[in-house]
Amino acid sequence: MAELRAVNHDAKTNKEISGIDMPVIGLGVWMMNQPGECLQAVTDAISIGYRLIDTARAYGNEKEVGQAVRDSSVPRDEITVVTKLRRVHAVGYESTIENCRLSLELLGLEYIDLYLVHAPPEDPTAREPVWRAMEDLLSEGMVRSIGVSNYGLHHLEHLKRYARVLPSVNQVELNPWIQRRELHQATRDIGALTMAYSPLARGQKAQDRQLESMCEGLGFTAPQAAIKWCIDNGAIVIPKSSHPGRQLENFQSMDVDLSRIIDEMNKLDSNHVSGWDPTVEP
Numbered sequence: 001m002a003e004l005r006a007v008n009h010d011a012k013t014n015k016e017i018s019g020i021d022m023p024v025i026g027l028g029v030w031m032m033n034q035p036g037e038c039l040q041a042v043t044d045a046i047s048i049g050y051r052l053i054d055t056a057r058a059y060g061n062e063k064e065v066g067q068a069v070r071d072s073s074v075p076r077d078e079i080t081v082v083t084k085l086r087r088v089h090a091v092g093y094e095s096t097i098e099n100c101r102l103s104l105e106l107l108g109l110e111y112i113d114l115y116l117v118h119a120p121p122e123d124p125t126a127r128e129p130v131w132r133a134m135e136d137l138l139s140e141g142m143v144r145s146i147g148v149s150n151y152g153l154h155h156l157e158h159l160k161r162y163a164r165v166l167p168s169v170n171q172v173e174l175n176p177w178i179q180r181r182e183l184h185q186a187t188r189d190i191g192a193l194t195m196a197y198s199p200l201a202r203g204q205k206a207q208d209r210q211l212e213s214m215c216e217g218l219g220f221t222a223p224q225a226a227i228k229w230c231i232d233n234g235a236i237v238i239p240k241s242s243h244p245g246r247q248l249e250n251f252q253s254m255d256v257d258l259s260r261i262i263d264e265m266n267k268l269d270s271n272h273v274s275g276w277d278p279t280v281e282p
């Protein structure tokens, strides 16, 4: 499967401190709220071939994700587990360390592959101590890679002033309807990857008429085109589905050739925010 390397660089020397190879597509597990739903979905996804799972403390399903990963016949080191420091816990150094420990306990895993600050801490003065704790979690080996989520241009600029280690990933909403060219470039400029969440705009664009008509006769679906658009733009993409049929459809988007419609797709950008957008917060 195609992979991208997520690298944490030393902020001063730009030397690689840690790097992990991640598949370009993973399963998102937000809104898997029924008991057992997430366990089943992750189990199905792993058997389809998914090797990256994106969860968060806020989703309330780290336990089921960990169980599915541990119970699968796929070796642990072949699955990338991503989880996130919840915003209400991103208040200082100690809280960051404690909540990472708790996530490890809930997951029942020895390490987290990628740990993200879920959104810029609401108190700007907490951003530096929270990040310092993330750096220490990395050096202690509790996590293999550290990154951020929902950081806008000004959040990244600020982070560059206090970070000793630069993030490997910025996870943001990204899809043909919200293309964020400037933020994507700023993320690359600090040596990080963009991880595209809500590639179907939380499902709001799964049956988008305009995209459906572009895909007509080409042998792939509109959701596959939206997902592949993210990959073709150099991002890792994490569509959510609780259904094996749609998980497979989404997974197979890797094989889609968008060359005949890419110019048209690039015109779909309408800055469509499907839910929250902390990138524009102070």
Ligand SMILES: NC(=O)c1ccc[n+]([C@@H]2O[C@H](COP(=O)([O-])OP(=O)(O)OC[C@H]3O[C@@H](n4cnc5c(N)ncnc54)[C@H](OP(=O)(O)O)[C@@H]3O)[C@@H](O)[C@H]2O)c1
Pocket (backbone or CB within 6 Å): 027, 028, 029, 030, 031, 054, 055, 118, 149, 150, 171, 172, 196, 197, 198, 199, 200, 201, 202, 203, 204, 206, 223, 224, 238, 239, 240, 241, 242, 243, 246, 247, 249, 250
């Ligand atoms: N960092 C953040 O702040 C943040 C925010 C939002 C999301 N995320 C992450 O990104 C992941 C994905 O984003 P998302 O869950 O917001 O939305 P999404 O992946 O854009 O869309 C998911 C919705 O689309 C439906 N769907 C999936 N595949 C489909 C297909 N092929 N055809 C038709 N419908 C389809 C799903 O329904 P079914 O399940 O019924 O198939 C679900 O309702 C999340 O699960 C989470 O891991 C992160």
